[in-house]
Amino acid sequence: MKVVLLSYTKDPEILCGAAARSCYSEKGASEIIDEITEEKARKVVAHVRDMGHHSILEHATFTFSIEGVSRVLTHQLVRHRMASYSQQSQRYVKVSEANIVEPPKIKENKEAHEVFEKVVKEAKEAYQKLLDLGVPAEDARFILPQGIETNIVVTMNARELWHFFTLRTCFRAQWEINQVAWEMLRLVKEVAPELFRGAGPACIRGPCPEGPKNCGWWRTKEARKLREEYRQVRYK
Incomplete structure (x- = not known):
């Protein structure tokens, strides 16, 4: 990334x-x-x-x-x-050799990682086979994983x-x-x-809006520091 x-x-x-x-x-x-x-x-x-x-x-x-x-x-x-x-096109850019983003939770689990690698390899091979058969890239891409x-x-x-930032840094x-x-x-x-x-996340500026589903980050030292910096500037 x-x-x-x-x-x-x-x-x-x-x-x-x-x-x-x-x-x-x-x-x-x-x-x-x-x-x-x-x-x-x-x-x-x-x-x-x-x-x-x-x-x-x-x-x-x-x-x-x-x-x-x-x-x-x-x-x-x-x-x-x-x-x-403006996003890279899978219609005009062939992605046979493109990397796959592997989630950390899969990577750290040996058995899950092996399953992931196997399916990705098969998907890439199938994609290339479709291209070799004359299928346009815009149609062959339907078989590609979301992680491409x-x-x-x-x-x-x-x-x-x-x-x-309010939504996605949470x-x-x-x-x-x-x-x-x-x-x-x-x-x-x-x-x-x-x-x-x-x-940043809403908990920097006030209470966490997630209620019982909150992640707990707002209690951390880092979150308290950011809240204090924000308040010092706002109320000085």
């Missing part, structure tokens, strides 16, 4: 800060953006974000390349509709990313998309720390 932040809106926090200020100013955003400092922009972003004025987050977009993941993951990913996706590796390019705005999310979500969050925090301060 590999996650790369390919591109993002230039100076995303300054842009969002200027957009927010323009709602309450006689000046236009083109003038405000030339005057506003990074420090001031971050304060404005923090203020309006915590007020629930989340529409300003939509002005900043982030594009990722997510590589070497399963189609199990991408089927979940594309359910987030306020985004743009794929690549996908994803673009989301910051508001949708907040929603995505440890009740499926393990593969959970890992991808945490890596995406790490990458956007490097370039827009204030935009994404407090982003």
Whole structure:
């Protein structure tokens, strides 16, 4: 699995800060953006974000390349509709030699791993046999496992990313998309720390919404640290 932040809106926090200020100013955003400092922009972003004025987050977009993941993951990913996706085609890209994502729970169980390897080998051989028989790749792919590796390019705005992180960094999310979500969050925090301060599972910002089904992570030292950092910034 590999996650790369390919591109993002230039100076995303300054842009969002200027957009927010323009709602309450006689000046236009083109003038405000030339005057506003990074420090001031971050304060404005923090203020309006915590007020629930989340529409300003939509002005900043982030594009990722997510590589070497399963189609199990991408089927979940594309359910987030306020985004743009471009995925590797199984119609035009033959996948005979493609790797398969093997879940850790299968890999660590010797007998289960052997069953997995056997079925994957048979599926790949059957796929190649269909191609050899003249079956188009777009039809032969029907036999491929969901675990076949794929690549996908994803673009989301910051508001949708907040929603995505709330759902997918929660440890009740499926393990593969959970890992991808945490890596995406790490990458956007490097370039827009204030935009994404407090982003992550819901238990960082308040009670766990999962009730009796909660995973217990909110009790951990790491979770307490993130909650404290969020509160210190929000209420200082």
